[in-house]
Amino acid sequence: MIWLAWRQRRGAILATAAVLAAAAAVLFLTGRSMATTFHADGLAACIANLDGAKFVPVSGGCQDEAQAFAARFFPMRLLGLTAFTFVPLVIGVFWGAPAIARELADDTVSLVWTQGVSRRRWAWTQLGCVALVTTSSVGIVAALATWWYGPLNAATGDRFQWLIYDQQGLVPVGYAVFAALLAAFIGAVTAKTVKAMALTILGFVLVRFGIAVYLRPRFMEHLERTYPVVTERAPNRLLGDWLYGGGGPGVGAVFRANGERAMGGQRICPPADTACFADVGRGAYNLELFHPADRFWTFQAIETTIFLAMAIAVAAATVWWIRHRRV
Amino acid sequence: MSVALETTGLAKRYGRTWALRDCTLSVPRGRVAAVVGPNGAGKTTLMRLAVGLRRPTRGSVSVFGQAPRDDAESLARVGFVAQETPLYRDLTVADHLEVGRRLNGDRWDSTSASERLAKLSIPLERRTGELSGGQRAQVSLTMALAKRPDLLVLDEPVASLDPLARRTFLAELMGEVAASELTVLLSSHVIADLEHRCDYLVILSDSRVQVLGDVDDLLASHAVFIGPADGPVPDGVSVVTSQRTDRQRSLTVRMDGPMRSPRWASHPISLEDLVLAYLGAPGAGTLPGPEGST
Numbered sequence: 001m002i003w004l005a006w007r008q009r010r011g012a013i014l015a016t017a018a019v020l021a022a023a024a025a026v027l028f029l030t031g032r033s034m035a036t037t038f039h040a041d042g043l044a045a046c047i048a049n050l051d052g053a054k055f056v057p058v059s060g061g062c063q064d065e066a067q068a069f070a071a072r073f074f075p076m077r078l079l080g081l082t083a084f085t086f087v088p089l090v091i092g093v094f095w096g097a098p099a100i101a102r103e104l105a106d107d108t109v110s111l112v113w114t115q116g117v118s119r120r121r122w123a124w125t126q127l128g129c130v131a132l133v134t135t136s137s138v139g140i141v142a143a144l145a146t147w148w149y150g151p152l153n154a155a156t157g158d159r160f161q162w163l164i165y166d167q168q169g170l171v172p173v174g175y176a177v178f179a180a181l182l183a184a185f186i187g188a189v190t191a192k193t194v195k196a197m198a199l200t201i202l203g204f205v206l207v208r209f210g211i212a213v214y215l216r217p218r219f220m221e222h223l224e225r226t227y228p229v230v231t232e233r234a235p236n237r238l239l240g241d242w243l244y245g246g247g248g249p250g251v252g253a254v255f256r257a258n259g260e261r262a263m264g265g266q267r268i269c270p271p272a273d274t275a276c277f278a279d280v281g282r283g284a285y286n287l288e289l290f291h292p293a294d295r296f297w298t299f300q301a302i303e304t305t306i307f308l309a310m311a312i313a314v315a316a317a318t319v320w321w322i323r324h325r326r327v
Numbered sequence: 328m329s330v331a332l333e334t335t336g337l338a339k340r341y342g343r344t345w346a347l348r349d350c351t352l353s354v355p356r357g358r359v360a361a362v363v364g365p366n367g368a369g370k371t372t373l374m375r376l377a378v379g380l381r382r383p384t385r386g387s388v389s390v391f392g393q394a395p396r397d398d399a400e401s402l403a404r405v406g407f408v409a410q411e412t413p414l415y416r417d418l419t420v421a422d423h424l425e426v427g428r429r430l431n432g433d434r435w436d437s438t439s440a441s442e443r444l445a446k447l448s449i450p451l452e453r454r455t456g457e458l459s460g461g462q463r464a465q466v467s468l469t470m471a472l473a474k475r476p477d478l479l480v481l482d483e484p485v486a487s488l489d490p491l492a493r494r495t496f497l498a499e500l501m502g503e504v505a506a507s508e509l510t511v512l513l514s515s516h517v518i519a520d521l522e523h524r525c526d527y528l529v530i531l532s533d534s535r536v537q538v539l540g541d542v543d544d545l546l547a548s549h550a551v552f553i554g555p556a557d558g559p560v561p562d563g564v565s566v567v568t569s570q571r572t573d574r575q576r577s578l579t580v581r582m583d584g585p586m587r588s589p590r591w592a593s594h595p596i597s598l599e600d601l602v603l604a605y606l607g608a609p610g611a612g613t614l615p616g617p618e619g620s621t
Contacts, residue, residue, distance in 0.1 A: 001430065004426050008415065011417065106416070107413040110380055111409070111415075111470070112426075114378050114402060114405060114407040116399045116402050116403045116430050116431040116434070118397050119397050327382040
């Protein structure tokens with residue numbers, strides 16, 4: 001049964017390998033150019049010199065070098081953002097949608113379902129094969145993306161931010177496997193590959209959006225940090241903490257010394273510039289809610305687990321459908 | 328008489344439409360049974376129920392005494408060639424044989440399958456998508472036969488073939504059947520193809536069994552009567568169809584006993600005429616057993 005599942009996909013696997021090799025070459029060249037610049041410009045050394053400090057001098061902290069680097073490779077960031085965001089969905093749908101739908105449409109199921117294997121075994125083998133090829137193809141892209149983003153992560157400190165977080169580490173594989181098995185399920189129900197693709201994209205985007213926006217910030221209890229408005233040291237933004245301001249009162253806000261909320265956002269004033277803090281007072285402080293940068297991999301693992309669990313549930317539903325509704 | 332396929336009150340509904348209703352029939356072991364009927368009569372549904380691709384909404388189906396199940400043991404006993412003889416288009420003929428070998432275990436007869444395809448000059452290295460309709464049908468039949476099934480079910484296997492390919496296919500099939508204990512259930516639109524090849528007949532009409540029985544018995548008990556246009560119908564016969572011209576009347580009849588009527592001339596009936604007579608008269612029917620006609 002595994003042989004059949006492999007043989008059915010041999011051509012597509014080779015074609016995918018060729019496309020991935022070409023994409024990897026482009027990523028490798030652009031990624032290496034970023035890494036070279038990152039070191040040559042002294043940004044790497046500057047950041048290493050900060051030694052992970054939580055607070056850095058207001059006008060220091062490698063900010064100028066980092067901004068220059070980020071500005072220089074801004075087009076690259078846009079390129080990565082557009083490319084990597086859609087890769088897991090596209091690859092997953094490509095592998096998943098035809099897996100069952102095409103067999104139903106061509107009625108090859110009436111051939112294979114009357115051979116000496118049960119539908120249960122046939123279905124699990126097909127789905128396992130879909131999961132495997134999806135994991136390998138997206139896994140390669142995700143590993144490359146993680147490496148490719150290294151210098152950009154360091155220069156922008158936004159590795160934990162929406163959309164950037166979603167393109168590296170483990171989550172792309174989770175997204176892709178879920179998309180693939182969702183497409184296979186819809187294909188098993190509709191028997192139409194194109195319809196399965198369209199409905200999967202719709203369903204996937206809703207689920208992805210819901211989890212990223214509503215669930216991800218709540219994976220763990222957030223931390224709070226306060227620091228004075230009148231200061232010479234501000235939080236190190238290159239560390240990669242995930243701030244989420246603007247969500248409600250007190251989130252990323254400035255408070256007067258008596259605890260009364262003065263305004264949203266952040267204010268940092270040098271001690272000599274009295275006009276800067278005249279309206280809030282010398283004792284005012286900033287409050288931030290955030291997830292520290294070192295939670296990145298924990299969050300990645302949690303989110304990947306959620307998507308893999310949903311993928312397994314969808315796969316079980318597919319097998320059930322094939323055994324009990326396609327009769 | 329041992330029974331290969333038996334159904335009792337078998338019914339299948341898709342959504343709100345009944346594809347098959349109250350189908351009770353049995354096909355003895357070793358027979359070649361033809362299933363005929365107009366489009367939408369339920370032939371495909373009956374065949375898919377017989378091989379376990381579908382499950383009954385009501386009633387029961389049993390193959391050699393067992394309901395078809397979705398497991399290796401049950402699936403090993405049936406061979407099925409679906410309408411349009413589906414194969415994996417991107418896989419070669421040799422790949423298909425390999426699939427069969429891997430999925431069917433010891434029962435699979437690799438040698439005879441290869442020999443069969445070689446005899447038919449079907450190129451093993453060609454993708455099935457590039458084969459002709461006749462060759463695809465032969466590959467499908469080869470796959471089904473190589474399983475060495477006890478029951479072979481063929482759903483309109485020759486529908487898409489030209490007359491010559493159709494004849495070759497059926498001749499091949501009959502050769503295989505003669506050499507084995509195989510029971511065959513075969514549906515076709517082309518009734519002439521079935522004559523002299525099938526020895527058991529099932530006519531399905533409007534999702535029900537209309538006629539069921541041994542072909543020789545059916546041919547012996549039916550006849551075409553030619554007689555006067557205005558004369559009374561002879562006693563002791565049931566009229567299936569009647570056609571009248573100005574001068575004479577032609578009846579297709581089922582004879583319940585010996586008939587003596589000097590005014591009517593009796594002629595033997597061909598299988599095709601018998602089938603067409605019943606298909607043209609959905610109200611008539613003949614079934615074995617105490618209830619006789621319906």
